[in-house]
Amino acid sequence: MAKSNTTPVMKQYSKIKEQYPDAFLFYRVGNFYELYGNDAIKGAQLLELTLTHRFKNTKHPVSMVGMPCAVADTYVDTLVEKGYKVALCEQLENPQKAKGLIKRGITQLITPGTIMKGGSNEAEDSNYLTSVVRTKSSFGLAYSDLSTGEIYTTHLRSFAVVSNELLSLRTKEVVYNGPLTDQDNNFMHKANITVSKPILLKGKHAEISYVQQKLTNRAEKEAVKQLVGYLLTTQKRILAHLQIAKSYEVNQYLQMSHTVQNNLELTASAKTGKKRGSLFWILDKTHTAMGGRLLKQWLARPLLSTDKINYRQEMVQALLEGYFTRENIIDALKGVYDLERLTGRIALGTVNARELLQLAYSLQIVPVILDALNQSDSTVLRKYAAKINPLKDIAQLISTTIIKDPPVLATKGGLIREGVDKQLDRYRNTISNGKKWLAQMEAKERKKTGIENLKVGYSKVFGYFIQVTNSNKDKVPLNRYTRKQTLTNAVRYTTPELKEHENLILEAHSKAINLEYKLFVELCEEVEKYIPALQKLARQLASLDVCYSLATVAEQNNYCRPNFHTNNQDIKIVAGRHPVVEKVMKAGKYIPNDTHMGSDTDIYLITxxxxxxxxxxxxxxxxxxxxxxxxxxxxxxxADLPIFDQIFTRIGAADDLISGQSTFMVEMDEANIALRYATKRSLVLFDEIGRGTATYDGMALAGAIVKYLHDKVGAKVLFATHFHKLTDLDKTLDRLKNIHVSATEKNNKLIFLHKVLPGPADKSYGIRVAQLAGVPPMVLREATKLLKRLEVQNNKLIPTSKRPDPLINSSDREDKQEKDMQNGDDNRLEVLRVEKDIIDKIYNLSLMDKTPRQIMQMVENWQEDLKDK
Ligand SMILES: Nc1ncnc2c1ncn2[C@@H]1O[C@H](COP(=O)(O)OP(=O)(O)O)[C@@H](O)[C@H]1O
Ligand SMILES: [Mg+2]
Structure with missing residues (x-):
């Protein structure tokens, strides 16, 4: 173990490790990082590296894994992705100059909420670090994406609401000041959230007072302070790009829980978890990474203010109508790099010369975009252009300072253009004159010595030399040449003249490199002053990109601009379509449907x-x-729509993976949330509630829920059910309307029309669907008979269809058993219970989830049961 080994290095290691017990310590040794002790043992497993030992032949060997620094990034990423933290411990002095043990220290703590992966232009998702502060009366919550520096904060009433925010933000790490209950801990674990303790900052920090300046709520201030404190201590650098924190109220937006967002597949398909099949997939035609991220944010937080919505609509409409404006803008936008993240890298000091040029290119495109906007007929677009500052000076400064195709490293020179700095030009002149002189000397010496293949060369260790092959050694004028190095087939010499020029060249070279680096840093510092302006510009371009995207989608798919009214909650949609389903179907195949829910209709009961x-x-x-x-x-x-305040759903039967509850529990939990928090201004979707439990239970609950929603909540409710009995509720609930999705028969086959019509559905379709699925005719006939009987016997639990059923012939209908039953023959009751049980199963069977083989098996079982009686 590391502790028992008392060599100076291990002592230093242990001292540093003590301060970071919960992180993997990457300890720099030359060009390697090494992990020791438990870090090594665990790291070897997680990273699939070979475990070795240091101090092998002593009493206290230390477990170790090592990796070259050049490849460390991927290992760091792997660990952090698994929810761990990594502390980078670097050598803080030049090993050649250090006396004794090299000074080392932590330069950065990389955590799940602060990691920034990849280059600056490939990030489709935001990575939020969240800070939660528990105060006496509420919770303060703040979050930030370190790569862009945006900070948002709010205060919330309960931990349940906090957890919902955490899920919605898909946060990977929470800094939390309070103790967690077992249940909360469990939640964090299942949601893959790393919980970190806050780090107390000593003294005052300019960053904190800067970002807090607009906040008034105490919990929010505390949360922001904790957030920034954590960022500063883990990053150990100045974070000039942190933006002034924006306070938001959850109820400033259309509220949807994380579950609702998932159920409605806003940004990911529920089945695959991928973008494909989601609403985002349809709407995302953005051309910049920042536009993509912004669209996701818009989807997660739809607006409540008609003015704000209207403004976005105006932009979309202007772009929709201005085809050429749109095309010009987009051609230009395609060339814009991720300004948000580039700005972040400038602030974090990780930007390189190539990225600065990317910034400059992006800025040079802005005037083209402004031209396109200014030439538009739309005043909205022209006004938008007037607000944009293209930051021409910065673009100019960068592109006139940095050469065209600069190297990634800023420390090796070759970055700065000619004419930028007189001194640099002088050095370069010296170098190039020196090199010219070398060429001339080579020619001169060849002539003088008569050695044809004599050549002047350079090596890192020996500097400049004259090289002569062994065969020509005798011709070397030893009075002038001094031997420098002997190779197998050649000898290298120098002369006093050469030495002198070598000194001039090398000195100029090293001075030039240092000067170039200094100029690069100065340039970065100059650009840094524009960070807030760059961030503003990035947001403006991102919004434009999103509006472009929405306009393009609207045009391609024939969308209409919706109207809003705020004096009532009426919904009036003519020929509405499901944006995703219509898109995956062949053009024209989707059947549009109307929705008219006026003040006389709060509930649509859909069968x-x-x-x-x-x-x-x-x-x-x-x-x-x-x-x-x-x-x-x-x-x-x-579409004429009200502004909804919240949306609630109970959809599908998929178990809630995060909380690990049973289907029925989840169902009731979601129903409960809707019943408690929905208002008259909410929209509620209940899809087949009660499915997760026994039929009568489920139906009773579903009925009670509908009644409660009708009498007490008054929200707009869409309630799909397979309990046909519930369609009777329209007799007692006056704002409930039955509608059904129609199907018809042709040649005794069921054909789905997908058309929504008034009134309840005909109940006997269940059996017709069975027929469609290929269930044998005998079973269908039997099922129909049993159904009929049951309707009579079972107090008309299921409303009788008025239509004669074509599947039953008249002789069947006069079946003796039926008469027996109508006569109330008690002996038949036990038999009927079995039959009824089977009927229930057939009735509730969801055929589409089953293979024909499974259905055959079930039918066989039913036959067995019937024979037993
Ligand atoms: N309006 C429509 N037009 C065309 N096809 C539709 C329409 N509505 C649904 N469908 C098709 O029917 C399938 C089943 O729809 P779904 O809403 O799941 O039915 P239900 O909930 O009644 O079982 C969908 O996957 C889609 O392919
Ligand atoms: Mg369904």
Whole structure:
């Protein structure tokens, strides 16, 4: 173990490690990083590296793994991705100049919430570090993306709301000042969130008072202070790009829990977790990484203010109508790099010359964008252009300072253009004159000595030399030449003249490199002064990119601009479509549907066979509402909408993976949240609630929930159900309307029309769907008979269809058993219980989830059960 080994190096190591017990300590030794002790043992496992030992032949060998510094990045990424932290411990002095043990210290703590991966132009997602402060009465929450420096903060009433924010932000790391209950800990663990203790800062820090300046709430101030404190201590550098913290209220936006966002597949498909199949997938036609990130933020936080929504709509419309403006802008935007992250790198001091040029190129494009906007007919676009500062000076400064194709390293020279600095030019002149002199000397010496292949060369160790091959050794004028180095087939010489020029060249070279680096740093410092302006410009371009994207999507898919009214909650959508489902279908195949929920309709009770389109219809309404409040156009011929304050869902039967609860618990939990927090201004989607439990339980609960929503909540509710009995509720609940998704028969086959029509669905479609799925006719006939009987026997639990059923012939209908039952023959009751049980199963069977083989198996089991009786 590291502790028992008392060599000076290990003592130094232990002292540093003590301060970072929860991080992997990467200890720099020359060109390697080494991990010792437990870090090494665990690291070897996680990184698949070979475990070796240091001080092998002593009493106290130390476990060790090592890696070249050049490849360390990927190992750091791997560990941090798994939720660990890495402390980089560097050599703080030049090993050649150090006396005794080299000074070492931690230069950066890399954590899941602060890691910045890859270059500056490939980041589609934000990585948020979140800080949570528990005060007496509330929770302060603040988060920041270190690569861009934006900071947001809010205060929340309970830990439940805090956890929801954490999930919505997809935060990887939380700095938390309070103790966590077991349940909270469990939540963090399942959500893959690393919990870090706050680090107390001593003294005053300019960064903190700067970012806090607009805040008034105490919990928010504390959260921001804790956040910035953590960033400063882990990063150990000045963070000039941290932006003034913006306070937000969760209720300034259309509120949707993380589960709701997932259920509605706003940014990722629920099935695959990928972008494809999500609303973001449809809407994202952005051309910059910052635009993509901004669109995601807009989707997660749709607006409540009609003015703000209107403004976005105006922008989208102007771009939609101005085809040429749009095309010109986008051609230009394509060349814009990730300004947000570039600015971050400038602030963090990690920017290189190539990235500075990327910044300059991007800035040079801005005037082109401004021209396009200014030439537009739209006043909105022209006004937008007037607000943009293209920062021409900065672009000019960078592009006239940095050469065209600079190296990544700033310490090796070759970065700065000619004419930038007189002294640098002088050095370069000396170098180039020196080199010219060398060439001339080579020619001269060849002539003088008669050695044809004599040549002047340079090596790092020996400097400049004259090289002569062994065969010509005798011709060397030893009175002038001094031997410098002997190779196998040649000898290298120098002369006093050469020595003198060598000194001139090398000195000029080393001075030039140092001067170039100094000039580069000065340039960075100059650019740094423009960080707030660059950040503002980045946001303006990102917004423009998003509006462009929304305009393009609206045009390609024939969306309309929705209208809003604030005096009532009426929904009026004509020919609405589901943006994603319509897109994955062949053009023209999607059947549009209207939604008219006026003041007389709060609840749509939706029935219809499996696979007819109930779920699709409900989601389509929610997605249209969300898109509208984001400022996007919507997939419909026209849409008149209220502003919703919250959206609640209970959709699908997938278990909640994060909390690990059972389906039914999750179902009730989500239903409960909707019942408690929904207001008259909310939109509620309940899809087949009660499915997760026994039929009668489920139906009773579903019925009670509908009634509660109707009587007590008054939200707009779309309620899809397979409990046909519930369609009777329209007799007692006057703001409930039955609608159904229609299907029809042709040649005794069921055809889905996907058309939403008034009134309840015909209940016997369940059996018709079975027929469609290829269930044998005998079973279908039997099922139909049993269904009929059951309707009579079971107090008409399921409303009788008025239509005669074509699947049953008249002789069947006069079946003797039926008469027996109607006569109330008690002996039949036990048999009927079994039959009814089977009927229930058939009735509730979701056929589309089953293979024909599974259905055959079930039918066989039912036959067995029937035979037993
Ligand atoms: N309006 C529509 N137009 C065309 N096809 C539709 C429509 N609505 C749904 N569908 C198709 O029907 C399938 C089943 O829809 P879904 O909403 O899951 O049905 P349900 O919830 O009634 O079981 C969808 O995957 C889609 O392919
Ligand atoms: Mg469904």
């Amino acid at each position: 219809g066979p499996n696979m007819s389109g109930k779920s699709t219809y409900m989601r389509q309404v929610a997605l249209i509402a969300i898109m509208a409040q984001v400022g996007s156009f919507v997939p419909a011929d026209s």
